[in-house]
Amino acid sequence: MQVVERVIEALAPYLQAVEEQLRNVSDDTGEQMREITRHMVDAGGKRLRPIMTLLSAYVFSEDVSKTVPIAAATELIHMATLAHDDVIDGAQTRRGRATVNNRWDNHTAVLAGDVLLARALVLLVDHGSPAIVRVMSDMIRRMCDGEIEQKASLHRLDQSEQDYFDRIEKKTALFFAACCEAGAMHQGAPEHQVRALAEYGRNIGMAFQVVDDLLDVSGEADVVGKPIGNDLLAGVVTLPVIYVLRHEELGPYVRRVLGRPPFTREQVDDVLELVRRNGAIEYCRAVAQRFAEQAKAQLACLPESEGRELLAGVADALLRRAF
Numbered sequence: 001m002q003v004v005e006r007v008i009e010a011l012a013p014y015l016q017a018v019e020e021q022l023r024n025v026s027d028d029t030g031e032q033m034r035e036i037t038r039h040m041v042d043a044g045g046k047r048l049r050p051i052m053t054l055l056s057a058y059v060f061s062e063d064v065s066k067t068v069p070i071a072a073a074t075e076l077i078h079m080a081t082l083a084h085d086d087v088i089d090g091a092q093t094r095r096g097r098a099t100v101n102n103r104w105d106n107h108t109a110v111l112a113g114d115v116l117l118a119r120a121l122v123l124l125v126d127h128g129s130p131a132i133v134r135v136m137s138d139m140i141r142r143m144c145d146g147e148i149e150q151k152a153s154l155h156r157l158d159q160s161e162q163d164y165f166d167r168i169e170k171k172t173a174l175f176f177a178a179c180c181e182a183g184a185m186h187q188g189a190p191e192h193q194v195r196a197l198a199e200y201g202r203n204i205g206m207a208f209q210v211v212d213d214l215l216d217v218s219g220e221a222d223v224v225g226k227p228i229g230n231d232l233l234a235g236v237v238t239l240p241v242i243y244v245l246r247h248e249e250l251g252p253y254v255r256r257v258l259g260r261p262p263f264t265r266e267q268v269d270d271v272l273e274l275v276r277r278n279g280a281i282e283y284c285r286a287v288a289q290r291f292a293e294q295a296k297a298q299l300a301c302l303p304e305s306e307g308r309e310l311l312a313g314v315a316d317a318l319l320r321r322a323f
Contacts, residue, residue, distance in 0.1 A: 003313035056183030058307035069127035076120035083113035146170025154235035173205030203295035
């Protein structure tokens with residue numbers, strides 16, 4: 001049985017309960033907000049953040065029912081950020097469906113994201129602890145800081161790998177860290193094991209984002225669920241592009257093309273082809289592998305359990321994902 005199937009089987013009743021909470025979260029709002037919530041929930045998604053929260057709790061208890069609201073809150077935060085991101089990016093589709101800003105409008109999408117974020121915080125206050133609320137609130141603050149930094153870095157071709165790593169840590173990795181940390185805290189895990197799971201989550205998040213950026217240059221739109229090359233078209237410089245910019249022969253040409261925005265779809269496709277053919281894919285996969293190995297190393301101090309085994313499997317599985 002594949003790792004993903006094992007995770008789904010182990011967490012099935014809890015993930016189903018998460019879905020029910022997501023569907024019911026807007027029951028006392030207006031009809032339009034209920035419709036927006038259903039639209040976003042029905043779009044599906046990997047539910048990685050609830051899974052990471054529940055798996056981290058599962059390391060310490062075979063029954064993680066009490067952690068379901070915390071897991072649901074993480075997905076609501078994620079949904080809120082997607083609604084806001086799609087407005088910022090002017091995105092028209094996500095997961096193969098119209099974005100909220102496309103189906104309704106930007107004004108509605110921003111407010112819908114605010115509602116989802118507020119709902120998440122209520123769940124955390126009602127079912128978590130002040131420490132968990134602080135972890136999630138601080139993560140949201142730093143995520144927004146990362147978004148601001150990304151906006152400031154658009155079209156900048158002098159970015160280093162460290163600049164890239166610092167940005168994706170704030171935008172993505174710290175969310176995974178917060179999920180793992182919250183799951184462990186909610187089950188009363190010792191402090192050193194809470195910290196280990198937070199560091200596991202951070203490294204998993206780094207690997208996840210590297211692979212995600214790799215898929216944006218090498219995947220297929222109908223599989224990934226969004227148009228390929230959108231980041232580059234928007235001026236977001238990711239690790240595969242940084243690699244090619246450093247290429248002795250190709251770097252100067254890529255700089256000439258990307259140094260004169262806005263560029264056409266044809267120019268973007270040309271750069272993407274160079275990325276695919278000149279070692280960037282292999283290099284980025286090796287970087288993601290390194291982060292995944294660092295994540296697994298953090299699990300050594302945890303009690304032996306199916307949860308720990310599944311967390312190790314997740315680290316390997318995300319390297320093979322195609323979407």
